[in-house]
Amino acid sequence: MTAVDTSAAPKVLIAEADPWMRELLVQTVLSVRCDAQLTVCADGLEALTGLGQTPDLILATWELPGLDGLELLRRVRQRRMQPVVPFILLSARSDGASVREVLPFSPSAYLTKPLNMDSLKQRLNALMQAFGQEMACEVPPLRPGMTLHKFLEGRRASTDGGPLLADVQVAVKRSLNPHGLNLKVLEEELRTDPQITAVLIAAANSAAQHRDGMVQTLMQALLTLGTTQSMNLVLGLALKRSAKLSDPALAEHAERYWKAALHTAEYGRTLARQLEIDQERCYCAGLLHCLGDLALLRCLQEWLLAGGTLEEGQIAKALDEFGAAYGSALRTRWRLPLELRELIAAVYQLGGGVYSRDELAMNLAAQMARLPADAGLEGVADSKSARLLKMAVSDLGRLRLRGQAAMPVS
Numbered sequence: 001m002t003a004v005d006t007s008a009a010p011k012v013l014i015a016e017a018d019p020w021m022r023e024l025l026v027q028t029v030l031s032v033r034c035d036a037q038l039t040v041c042a043d044g045l046e047a048l049t050g051l052g053q054t055p056d057l058i059l060a061t062w063e064l065p066g067l068d069g070l071e072l073l074r075r076v077r078q079r080r081m082q083p084v085v086p087f088i089l090l091s092a093r094s095d096g097a098s099v100r101e102v103l104p105f106s107p108s109a110y111l112t113k114p115l116n117m118d119s120l121k122q123r124l125n126a127l128m129q130a131f132g133q134e135m136a137c138e139v140p141p142l143r144p145g146m147t148l149h150k151f152l153e154g155r156r157a158s159t160d161g162g163p164l165l166a167d168v169q170v171a172v173k174r175s176l177n178p179h180g181l182n183l184k185v186l187e188e189e190l191r192t193d194p195q196i197t198a199v200l201i202a203a204a205n206s207a208a209q210h211r212d213g214m215v216q217t218l219m220q221a222l223l224t225l226g227t228t229q230s231m232n233l234v235l236g237l238a239l240k241r242s243a244k245l246s247d248p249a250l251a252e253h254a255e256r257y258w259k260a261a262l263h264t265a266e267y268g269r270t271l272a273r274q275l276e277i278d279q280e281r282c283y284c285a286g287l288l289h290c291l292g293d294l295a296l297l298r299c300l301q302e303w304l305l306a307g308g309t310l311e312e313g314q315i316a317k318a319l320d321e322f323g324a325a326y327g328s329a330l331r332t333r334w335r336l337p338l339e340l341r342e343l344i345a346a347v348y349q350l351g352g353g354v355y356s357r358d359e360l361a362m363n364l365a366a367q368m369a370r371l372p373a374d375a376g377l378e379g380v381a382d383s384k385s386a387r388l389l390k391m392a393v394s395d396l397g398r399l400r401l402r403g404q405a406a407m408p409v410s
Contacts, residue, residue: 008131009033009035009036009037009131010033010035010036010037010056010057010128010131011036011037011039011053011054011055011056011057012029012033012036012037012038012039012055012056012057012058012059013038013039013041013047013050013051013053013055013057013058013059013060014026014029014038014039014040014041014059014060015041015042015043015044015046015047015050015058015059015060015061015064015069015072016041016042016059016060016061016064016090017042017043017061017063017064017065018061018206019042019206020199020202020203020206020233021061021113022040022042023236024232024233024236025059026038026040027236027239027240028117028120028121028124028236028239029059029124030239031121031239032121032124032125032128033124033128033131034137035137036128039053039055042065043064043065043066043067044060044064044065044066044067044068044069044071044072045066045067046066047060047064047067047072048067048072048075051075051076051079054081055085056085056086056131057085057086057087057088057124057127057128058072058076058085058086058087058088059088059090060072060073060087060088060089060090061089061090061091061113062089062090062091062092062093062098063091063092069089069090069091070089070101070102070105073087073089073102073105073107074105077105077106084106086108086127087107087108088107088108088109088110088111088120088123088124088127089102089107089109089110089111090111090112090113090115091110091111091112091113092112092113093112094112108123108127109123111123113229114226114227114228114229114232115228115229115232116228117232117235117236139241139302139305139306140306141306141307142303142306142307142308146308148303148308148310148314148318149321151299151303151308152296152299152300152303152318152321152322153322155299155302156322156325156326156329157329157333159295159296159298159299159326159329159330160240160242160295160298161195161198161199161291161294161295161298161330161334162194162195162198162254162291162294162295162297162298163195163242163243163244163245163254163294163297163298163301164193164195164196164237164238164243164244165192165193165194165195165254165258166189166190166192166193166196168190168196168234168235168237168238169235169238170189171186171189171190171234172186172231172234172235174189175189180227181227181228181230181231183219183222183223183227183230184219186222186230186231186234187218187219187222190218190234191218191283191287192258192262192287192408194258194261194287194288194290194291194294195237195291195294196218196234196237197218197221197284197287197288198288198291198330198334198336199233199237199334200218200221200222200225200230200233200234201215201216201217201218201220201221201284201336201337201340202334202335202336203221203225203229203233204220204221204222204224204225205335205336205337206335214337214339214340215337216281216284216337216339216340217280217281217283217284218280218284219280241302241305242298242301242302242305245297245298245301246301247300247301247304247310249310249315250297250300250301250304250315253293253297253315253319254294254297257290257293257294257297258290258294260290260369260370261286261287261288261289261290262286262287262407262408263286263369263403263407264286264287264289264347264362264365264366264369265282265283265284265285265286265287266283266286266369266403266406266407267286267364267365267366267368267369267399267403268282268283268285268286268361268362268365269282269283269286269406270365270399270402270403270406271361271364271365271399271403272358272361274399275357275361275389277357277358277361278358281339281340281343281358282343282358282361282362282365284340285340285343285344285346285347285362286347286362286365286366286369288331288336288340288344289327289344289347289348289366290327291327291330291331292322292323292324292325292326292327292328292329292330293319293323293326293327295326295327295330296318296319296322296323296326297315297319299326300315300318324348327344331344342359343358343359343362344362346358346359346360346362346363347362347363347365347366348366349363350363350384350385355385355388357389360385360388360389361385361389363383363384363385364380364383364385364386364389364391365403367380367383367385367386368380368396368399368400368403369403371400373404377393377396377397377400378393380396381393381396
């Protein structure tokens with residue numbers, strides 16, 4: 001493998017408080033220059049320290065804690081660094097007074113949120129051309145002595161989540177009309193994708209820290225984030241490495257887990273409608289219950305790209321050993337709402353104590369989804385969730401027919 005000369009690679013400092021916007025900026029910069037050396041900060045004081053690395057380009061949001069982005073720009077200009085460091089200032093403020101306040105410090109660009117990503121990429125392209133031709137960016141090889149078990153154990157706390165199962169470019173294109181992005185159409189296009197659903201819910205709760213109530217469904221997330229930010233986050237997911245599984249064996253496993261998630265989600269929604277409880281929250285819980293397994297498959301793709309090999313049986317063994325742990329780690333790290341996590345947990349088993357009707361519904365939905373099409377319903381009818389919900393064999397039979405009819409055609 002040819003060593004990459006990093007001496008000519010641009011050093012970029014990114015300062016953004018919101019974790020999901022921060023990740024979007026990282027992926028956008030890397031999509032323009034995959035060899036960029038990044039320093040990523042969550043507050044202004046940390047960014048001020050990062051100036052010691054003599055960055056070639058700075059992207060900072062005005063609304064930073066500790067030291068705001070405008071003050072950071074002021075400090076950079078006071079240092080009279082030569083050559084002048086390009087500085088892109090991002091902000092939610094679009095009023096004339098704010099623009100006039102910024103202009104004396106000569107930012108390279110002042111971009112308002114929600115961002116126009118095409119405009120940002122054009123700015124980045126122009127500013128990074130000065131650093132010469134981009135180097136070929138290969139996946140870093142595995143460290144000597146790295147085993148699959150060590151690799152998966154190490155990636156559990158930092159996995160990017162599952163692969164994309166929807167074509168986001170097509171989804172966004174279908175959702176656009178002369179008046180802008182139709183969120184209802186976008187929700188219909190993306191609602192079967194676990195990764196997109198989980199990320200948007202997590203991002204919406206991050207953005208809505210000071211609002212009432214937690215976002216627990218995809219439509220709620222889209223409405224909270226708004227059209228531009230929703231579109232930016234969705235398109236940003238497609239920029240990441242291994243966003244799509246290229247290995248046929250891994251893709252086959254992902255298809256199986258995705259179908260299991262869809263079956264559970266549809267049964268959950270059908271049962272919720274019958275019980276007059278929140279249909280979309282139950283659908284979402286069913287859809288997300290396999291996210292850990294899908295995330296593990298994506299990490300196995302990364303293992304292969306880094307030069308690792310997979311022998312027969314290792315995929316199934318890895319899923320058995322790490323799938324549940326990956327799911328738990330993701331739901332916690334992304335801070336999905338506790339109520340939603342409890343519903344996801346009920347898909348696997350009922351805990352002790354008193355059960356909500358939602359939890360009983362999701363447990364029963366999972367049993368129905370796992371049941372072969374020609375299997376009898378007596379065992380399910382005898383389960384705790386069916387008995388507490390007073391669902392007899394005849395009721396389950398009708399549920400099966402409605403659930404199967406609701407499944408999307410593959």
